[in-house]
Amino acid sequence: MRNFFEKLEKLDRRVIFIFVGIALVLPLFFPLNIKFSVTAPVKSFYDSIKSLPPGSKVLLSADYDPGSMPELWPMHLAALRQMCKRNIKIISIQLWATGSPLVERAFNLVAVGEYHKKYGEDFVNLGFKEGREVVMVSMGNSIPQTFPTDYHGNNTTDLPIMQGVTNFSDLAMIVNISGGLPGTKEWILQVVSRFHIKLASGCTAVSAPEFYPYLQSGQLTGLLGGMKGAAEYEQMVGVTGLGKRGMDSQSIAHLVILLFIVVGNIAYFSMKLMKKENQ
Amino acid sequence: MRREVPVIICFLAGAFFIGNYFSPKLQPVAQVVNQWAIIAIAFAYVLGVSNIFRVNYQVIRRKGKDWIYKIVLVAGLILMIYLGIGWGVKEGTAFNWVFMNAIYPMQATMFALLAFYIASAAFRAFRIRSWEAALLGITAVLVMIGRVPIGEAVWKDFPPFTEWIMNVPQLAAKRAIMIGAALGAISTGLKVLIGLEKTYMGGE
């Protein structure tokens, strides 16, 4: 028995990796299709976009990279779908350089591909700008001066969607898809309290717990946390994307982690007890 | 003068932005200085990339450790700059193709590896050695199960219970950490502005 627990404590981590791999792959081939309900922060996110009248202009800041795509890409697409359905005009910027091609892809997929929206009139990609909080503060003074051209090289002031847009006071709200720093926290600190504009955020699950105080204080009007948040939001918008499809694998993966924690501690306490008995 | 002038520049720049918050009359000048900062920060990034090139080139020259792989690094760097600046960055360009088929999968996979390591850590390092650790462990388990559909299948009120944990006890501690960190950030910012903190200048 002692040998068994000793071997268990010193288990090669590659065996653990195999368990994790199997746990995530199997549900893809044998889906469980477990139903789930929508939580309050996701409902608030959905409602804050739903409350905007058609024709409103929203700033969509896609601040993420391919490393967080599984969590944030489904949210991004679902947000575009909800806004396009409501004929909300979308002005997109990126504070992460790696966000620009992803935003172009998302617009081509959803805005153009599904809703036949027109670039420059219904949506625009102003591109990436370096400077983090400096860019945010600069936009509070003048968005066209901060982004003199869009991603395609057109003069910002010539675009129909940008007519009448000088700074945040000309926008209905900000939707931020955030993969880290700079992201939601910086938008809250530099823009929400200073320029008094609504902000709803979709973020990675790693960051989500630290944004609950902002949700409670009203600095955030909605929060999507991780792949589960994306899945719930997809459910509200009425689509089945990677978020929803990934939930089965997520469920099994969490059970496997729980099993590892329990077995690891059983092995630890058993060894500790045996050592005490020997003494 | 080598250390005094930067302190003066630092103070003037920071004080100006603080003043801009209280006096909207400074807004036109603030907008100009904002643009300066955006441009200067972009140059800082280029400096970083130049340094990557310089360091790795020296390793290749003296055939240091892993010098063959450094050739791959430098070649990749030069290729992307040539493709991006020479041929554009839009969808349909070679630059975009390399981003979607090389940078995207590699970056995504590097982060995906963390899943395996967190599982390994959960098995080998997560030990309930005290009552406080037990509280941490129990909360982790409740949140992990409550945040996935299987938790709702086991107990229909699991998600609202998990939301309560996030909205009350978890929030309380996070708020305290936030307030403490804000006080620290403000005091550090003030120390930098008045010149007490000069580590950004480096050595002599």
Place this chain on the structure above:
Amino acid sequence: MPSSELIGTWVAAGLTLFCFSFLYKDNPFYKFAEHLYVGISAGYWTSLEYHNVFRPNLWDPLMRLDLNILFSFPQVGFAFMWQSLILIIPFAFGILFFTRFTKNFAWLSRWSMALIIGIFAGIAIIGYSTGDLILQIHANLLPLWTGNWISSFNNILLTLGVLASLIYFFFSKEHKGALGAGAKIGIWFLMISFGASFGYTVMSRMSLLIGRIYFIFGEWLRLIK
């Protein structure tokens, strides 16, 4: 002739497997992928900085300067072109960064660094004091009795939790007596917070792996829809 999309999928799959090979042990395939990633990422950022900052915010406005008008009609020229002319200042600050590579003039790069650090310090002071300090304290001033038992209990617990956690971080006095009791309660709230963060971190990491598995079995091998 396979399409660029098909070639791209196979290249992406190959690089994905190269990175995953690290799970077995460090090997030349992983090293190749790692170095390739660092190189092309650095090149990517440089190109984006050029197209999104250098050209629209600096170079194109500077190129609009008409030196003939400026020298022939200085007052009129300056009135119309001051916004482009003034960009010489950030351009100079940017160039000063590169003095770092010289022995005798490296100290000049501190000027550029000081400008950026000063701006960020000023912005951070305002952001943290308004966003994190004042508004968060304000949000915690909750009524301890709301007429409803559950929301009253939540408000009491929230207030107690924030105060106890703040007491824990007060190190100017030894944690004994009432202060020690407060700190102990604070540790409990902090442990709950760290446990919740760990749970969410596990969720996040697993999601990233699910995304890659979808790519391998869905987009590349086409074994799932």
